[in-house]
Amino acid sequence: MTVNEHTQIPLSHGSACATCPAAHLQRVGIDTSNADYVVALAGNPNTGKSTVFNALTGLRQHTGNWPGKTVTRMEGMFRYGDKAYKLVDLPGTYSLLATSEDEEVARDFILFGQPHVTVVVVDATRLERNLNLALQVLEITDRAVVCLNLMDEARRHGLDIDHRRLARELGVPVVPTAARQGEGIMDLVATIADVAASRYARHPHRLLLKDPHLVRAVSDLASDLQKMYPGLPNARWVALRLMDNDPRMVEAVRSGELADLIAAQSGQMGGPGALELASA
Amino acid sequence: MSEQNPAVDDLLKRAQGYHEQIGDFNDALVEGLYEDAARIADHVVAQGTHARKTFDETLDRILTSRTWGFPIMIALLGLVLWVTITGANVPSGLLADLLLGVVYTWLHQLFAAISAPWWITGFLVDGVYMATAWVISVMLPPMAIFFPLFTLLEDFGYLPRVAFNLDRVFAKAGAHGKQALTMTMGFGCNAAGVIATRVIDSPRERLIAIITNNFSLCNGRWPTQILIATIFIGALVPPALSGTASMLAVLGVAVLGVTLSFGVSWGLSKTLLKGEASSFYLELPPYRPPRILQTLYTSVIDRTLIVLWRAVVMAAPAGAILWTLSNITVGDANIAAHVVNALDPIGWFIGLNGVILLAYVLAIPANEIVIPTVLMLTLMVGGTAAGQPGVMVEFDTARQTAEVLVGIGGWTLLTGINLMLFSLMHNPCSTTILTIYQETKSLKWTVVATVLPILMGIATTTAITWIARALRLV
Numbered sequence: 083m084t085v086n087e088h089t090q091i092p093l094s095h096g097s098a099c100a101t102c103p104a105a106h107l108q109r110v111g112i113d114t115s116n117a118d119y120v121v122a123l124a125g126n127p128n129t130g131k132s133t134v135f136n137a138l139t140g141l142r143q144h145t146g147n148w149p150g151k152t153v154t155r156m157e158g159m160f161r162y163g164d165k166a167y168k169l170v171d172l173p174g175t176y177s178l179l180a181t182s183e184d185e186e187v188a189r190d191f192i193l194f195g196q197p198h199v200t201v202v203v204v205d206a207t208r209l210e211r212n213l214n215l216a217l218q219v220l221e222i223t224d225r226a227v228v229c230l231n232l233m234d235e236a237r238r239h240g241l242d243i244d245h246r247r248l249a250r251e252l253g254v255p256v257v258p259t260a261a262r263q264g265e266g267i268m269d270l271v272a273t274i275a276d277v278a279a280s281r282y283a284r285h286p287h288r289l290l291l292k293d294p295h296l297v298r299a300v301s302d303l304a305s306d307l308q309k310m311y312p313g314l315p316n317a318r319w320v321a322l323r324l325m326d327n328d329p330r331m332v333e334a335v336r337s338g339e340l341a342d343l344i345a346a347q348s349g350q351m352g353g354p355g356a357l358e359l360a361s362a
Numbered sequence: 363m364s365e366q367n368p369a370v371d372d373l374l375k376r377a378q379g380y381h382e383q384i385g386d387f388n389d390a391l392v393e394g395l396y397e398d399a400a401r402i403a404d405h406v407v408a409q410g411t412h413a414r415k416t417f418d419e420t421l422d423r424i425l426t427s428r429t430w431g432f433p434i435m436i437a438l439l440g441l442v443l444w445v446t447i448t449g450a451n452v453p454s455g456l457l458a459d460l461l462l463g464v465v466y467t468w469l470h471q472l473f474a475a476i477s478a479p480w481w482i483t484g485f486l487v488d489g490v491y492m493a494t495a496w497v498i499s500v501m502l503p504p505m506a507i508f509f510p511l512f513t514l515l516e517d518f519g520y521l522p523r524v525a526f527n528l529d530r531v532f533a534k535a536g537a538h539g540k541q542a543l544t545m546t547m548g549f550g551c552n553a554a555g556v557i558a559t560r561v562i563d564s565p566r567e568r569l570i571a572i573i574t575n576n577f578s579l580c581n582g583r584w585p586t587q588i589l590i591a592t593i594f595i596g597a598l599v600p601p602a603l604s605g606t607a608s609m610l611a612v613l614g615v616a617v618l619g620v621t622l623s624f625g626v627s628w629g630l631s632k633t634l635l636k637g638e639a640s641s642f643y644l645e646l647p648p649y650r651p652p653r654i655l656q657t658l659y660t661s662v663i664d665r666t667l668i669v670l671w672r673a674v675v676m677a678a679p680a681g682a683i684l685w686t687l688s689n690i691t692v693g694d695a696n697i698a699a700h701v702v703n704a705l706d707p708i709g710w711f712i713g714l715n716g717v718i719l720l721a722y723v724l725a726i727p728a729n730e731i732v733i734p735t736v737l738m739l740t741l742m743v744g745g746t747a748a749g750q751p752g753v754m755v756e757f758d759t760a761r762q763t764a765e766v767l768v769g770i771g772g773w774t775l776l777t778g779i780n781l782m783l784f785s786l787m788h789n790p791c792s793t794t795i796l797t798i799y800q801e802t803k804s805l806k807w808t809v810v811a812t813v814l815p816i817l818m819g820i821a822t823t824t825a826i827t828w829i830a831r832a833l834r835l836v
Binding site for chain 2: 128173177179183184207209210211213214216217218221235240241242243244245247248251252262287289290291292293295296299302303306307310321322324325326327332335336338
């Protein structure tokens with residue numbers, strides 16, 4: 083609970099720091115070498131992910147007002163404070179169940195690419211449908227920021243969205259933005275930096291399992307997974323995927339890919355595992 | 363890294379056991395997530411008045427109506443083409459004056475002043491420079507007008523409405539409705555259109571979308587269509603109407619391409635790629651006021667200049683090859699003339715000519731260079747002093763191009779029409795072919811996608827030619 087006091091800081095933090103030059107956002111473009119953190123950008127199609135990507139990196143990746151424009155992974159870079167962030171724009175998808183190639187690209191990157199932060203861009207005017215994907219992302223990773231985009235359109239439609247309550251319900255920071263106008267981008271950057279540096283306690287929304295057999299099976303597998311891969315951030319989700327016979331996940335466990343990833347991550351960052359325990 | 367691990371095997375076996383014991387729980391999980399999403403959204407969203415929504419709904423009712431949807435689509439495309447054709451004339455002429463007149467003469471004087479050997483001047487100025495300058499003056503103005511207009515429509519949110527309108531037709535053709543989106547992408551660049559087919563889940567429907575993408579005229583081919591239409595179709599009517607006539611001709615070819623997309627999709631889904639169209643979920647995004655300045659910037663810098671650069675990179679070596687071929691004499695003529703003469707009978711049979719066929723071979727890397735290559739070949743092979751300085755100094759507008767093609771190349775209206783059709787139906791450029799192979803990982807489908815349009819093109823122009831000849835129209 084001590085960590086919680088710490089978490090109240092983030093949201094306003096961007097504007098406060100806008101005056102101190104060291105923390106200024108510096109758009110670096112496509113040179114993605116030497117990044118300190120990797121940030122993934124996920125979201126439904128046509129929520130303005132590419133616009134957020136451009137606003138952060140200073141790139142002018144072509145944006146289009148139609149769903150499915152980004153089918154490949156775009157990468158870019160920005161600096162904030164004394165850290166460099168590599169930003170990966172994932173294809174827009176409605177789910178992460180990996181039924182099509184673009185969904186698989188997005189899911190594999192969030193899981194196996196081990197981004198330090200996953201930003202879920204959601205369309206404020208179609209919140210319910212967009213939350214479906216956000217909740218699926220939160221099942222996989224707790225290092226997430228929800229970017230509540232298209233706030234200008236929501237206002238035009240007369241929608242009133244309580245973003246603080248949304249943040250409480252989701253258990254991750256929520257930043258309202260209107261990326262086309264550049265509104266809220268500095269707050270988003272500051273929040274990304276906070277989550278990347280683990281300055282934010284994470285207890286994301288997780289689905290309540292109802293079937294008692296399923297609950298028992300999951301906790302059995304998850305506890306073993308936790309023992310085999312100390313620091314695995316999403317044992318429950320991995321257990322569920324294994325029980326669902328997800329071929330990609332079975333293969334990742336069998337080949338040792340998962341073990342390598344976990345080892346690589348805890349070696350490189352040190353932090354997350356420890357904080358996980360503190361906030362649990 | 364890790365060896366076979368008994369603990370891992372045990373874990374996987376137990377997971378499998380649970381799977382059999384509990385059965386499929388995935389639907390229940392997804393349902394649970396959806397319930398939570400609905401509950402959370404209900405907690406945080408308060409709906410006030412919504413004036414804007416009704417505007418979007420009204421616009422959607424018109425743009426996607428069964429009566430008005432198609433006419434509006436065709437009218438908008440026509441408008442974009444008309445603005446492009448009429449708007450590009452003057453700047454094209456100015457650019458040609460500058461690059462092919464002033465700069466060309468100046469370069470010759472410069473090379474003469476430093477007493478460069480004739481073959482250096484020829485290779486660099488008459489070959490490399492000339493091809494590049496031609497590509498720029500033919501391509502830059504139409505692209506700089508066409509791309510921003512198209513992007514504005516895209517930014518406004520019109521493309522998903524196009525997909526919505528075309529969905530019914532694609533479903534009848536046994537193809538995926540999202541093919542409308544990939545087809546529209548193809549109007550910019552077929553390689554991009556092929557990559558965009560990744561949004562289609564079903565492999566069968568995706569293959570259909572890949573194979574038929576080539577029937578979307580790409581930006582390398584729009585200038586060819588526009589120039590040839592201006593010269594041959596626009597000349598048929600009084601000058602005041604020539605812009606409109608050219609626009610209608612190009613529009614006709616573009617609509618024919620879309621029709622071919624439907625037809626070939628239908629044919630494939632009845633033969634090689636049998637199956638039913640799958641349903642999908644298309645979201646109609648809200649209309650957004652386009653950001654004019656940013657659109658101008660992105661479409662001019664990112665699209666126009668990048669595409670132009672690609673054309674220039676391809677044109678420079680093509681110009682060098684052309685000049686070399688037409689300046690090495692074997693027997694009684696230069697190599698280019700030999701090749702053109704050898705291809706001429708085939709060209710005559712299918713209603714084109716040897717110059718066009720050789721140009722299409724040289725233009726496999728980039729369709730953009732077809733017209734400049736045709737012009738250079740016509741001048742270098744067609745009787746006038748090949749490659750001598752000063753030959754092309756007079757060239758400036760579409761009228762002069764017409765004089766070269768008709769006067770020296772012996773083109774007729776039939777040649778013009780056939781070239782427009784062949785430009786629609788021939789092999790994709792090498793970049794697209796490579797992309798098709800990367801996306802399908804199949805030699806067979808790459809070959810089908812490459813050869814099918816050529817066969818269709820040859821069949822079409824041959825049929826038209828022989829019908830025209832039988833009716834004594836030419």
